[in-house]
Amino acid sequence: MKSLCLKGLPGPIVFEPQLAFMADDLKRVLVGWPEIALDDMPSREPLMTVSGKPDEIRLSHRYLEAHRIEPTSTSAICSLIVELMADYVDGDDSLGNLHAGAVEFDGRLVVFPATNRAGKSTLVGALASQGHRVFADDLLPIDLVGLEAVASGCLPRLRLPLPESAPDSLTHQVAANALLSDGYYTYLPASDPLLTVAHGDRSKLGALVLLDRRDERVAASIEAVEPDEGLLRVLLQDTKRGLGTWTLDRYLALVGTIGIYRLVYSRVDDAVACLQTAFASWPDEDHLEAPTSQPAEADDISDDNDFGFTPKPGQALIARSPHVVARIVGQAAFLVDLDNNDIHHLNQVGLALWNLIAKPLDVESIVEIFQEAFPDTPEAQLREDLSAAVDRFLEADLAVLEPPIAVSA
Numbered sequence: 530m531k532s533l534c535l536k537g538l539p540g541p542i543v544f545e546p547q548l549a550f551m552a553d554d555l556k557r558v559l560v561g562w563p564e565i566a567l568d569d570m571p572s573r574e575p576l577m578t579v580s581g582k583p584d585e586i587r588l589s590h591r592y593l594e595a596h597r598i599e600p601t602s603t604s605a606i607c608s609l610i611v612e613l614m615a616d617y618v619d620g621d622d623s624l625g626n627l628h629a630g631a632v633e634f635d636g637r638l639v640v641f642p643a644t645n646r647a648g649k650s651t652l653v654g655a656l657a658s659q660g661h662r663v664f665a666d667d668l669l670p671i672d673l674v675g676l677e678a679v680a681s682g683c684l685p686r687l688r689l690p691l692p693e694s695a696p697d698s699l700t701h702q703v704a705a706n707a708l709l710s711d712g713y714y715t716y717l718p719a720s721d722p723l724l725t726v727a728h729g730d731r732s733k734l735g736a737l738v739l740l741d742r743r744d745e746r747v748a749a750s751i752e753a754v755e756p757d758e759g760l761l762r763v764l765l766q767d768t769k770r771g772l773g774t775w776t777l778d779r780y781l782a783l784v785g786t787i788g789i790y791r792l793v794y795s796r797v798d799d800a801v802a803c804l805q806t807a808f809a810s811w812p813d814e815d816h817l818e819a820p821t822s823q824p825a826e827a828d829d830i831s832d833d834n835d836f837g838f839t840p841k842p843g844q845a846l847i848a849r850s851p852h853v854v855a856r857i858v859g860q861a862a863f864l865v866d867l868d869n870n871d872i873h874h875l876n877q878v879g880l881a882l883w884n885l886i887a888k889p890l891d892v893e894s895i896v897e898i899f900q901e902a903f904p905d906t907p908e909a910q911l912r913e914d915l916s917a918a919v920d921r922f923l924e925a926d927l928a929v930l931e932p933p934i935a936v937s938a
Contacts (some may be wrong), residue, residue: 540576554647561727637735
């Protein structure tokens with residue numbers, strides 16, 4: 530048995546003899562991740578065990594009951610990295626773990642949160658082939674105290690074959706430098722040692738870019754995005770268990786100090802050119818702010834109900850759950866369930882409903898208030914929409930039912 534002991538993990542990764550070569554392969558794609566002695570690990574009990582045979586590799590984790598079977602050593606290493614990254618950030622309360630790519634432009638990072646079929650990894654690889662430093666293509670640790678990225682050292686991983694629109698520089702670099710390719714995945718080292726990003730390297734964040742890849746041919750373009758959409762995407766892509774209010778507030782602080790954009794594109798080469806133009810330089814470090822001109826702020830939502838409505842007697846009342854707190858960003862809000870650290874996003878209608886039930890209120894009164902605010906909307910539609918919203922609040926335990934006010938004799 531061969532053990533690989535990586536600093537920051539709670540135990541060693543153990544490889545059976547027939548798969549011992551995978552330990553060296555894993556070290557090749559985790560650039561600069563320090564090894565320590567087995568006696569210096571927090572526990573000698575294996576964190577992960579790699580067993581089986583080269584075409585049927587079994588991955589077992591100390592804390593997971595289910596085992597994972599992978600058909601190649603490359604795919605097994607992909608899965609190993611996901612698990613060890615989760616264990617690495619779980620060992621440090623100050624770290625988030627974004628499912629995102631991150632590429633350096635002029636000394637700051639542009640972060641691409643994961644989106645299904647958006648071409649994130651290919652775009653990151655294409656930018657690497659153009660001479661940009663890559664901090665992550667899949668998982669990016671974020672120091673939520675210092676609000677900066679901390680590189681894992683993992684090389685970018687590409688899915689093969691490359692798309693037709695990939696720039697020639699990427700095609701040539703994959704052909705010349707790719708590691709551990711199994712025909713479906715490959716890892717891509719930096720073409721120049723000076724561009725290598727090692728484990729523990731840090732960089733400030735400059736922008737969050739949401740990827741919107743279109744099947745039809747469109748000219749690549751970048752547009753500003755509201756802070757609440759950027760914050761929601763970040764929260765959805767943080768893979769760390771149990772986010773809570775502290776994490777929410779730190780990400781709120783983060784999106785208030787970086788630009789938030791959407792990149793619409795169809796061809797990878799056009800997207801690369803667009804990004805290089807957009808982020809050729811940054812605003813002065815002391816004056817960097819979100820593109821909406823006002824930073825998002827974390828404020829408790831007011832508990833004052835100034836609408837002049839009193840609950841109707843005999844009807845059940847809807848009230849906020851006592852274990853839920855709220856934060857406003859832009860025209861929306863985020864609710865945190867303190868009992869289980871779940872975070873919920875509210876649109877404008879949801880925020881209005883939340884404000885209305887600062888003091889317990891019945892559904893009929895809520896409908897009347899919305900009718901005054903939206904006189905052109907049919908009452909039946911308002912009633913249906915609001916009843917559904919109330920049901921969602923109750924099902925998510927964001928609100929509770931209170932007994933109706935007694936009818937006077």
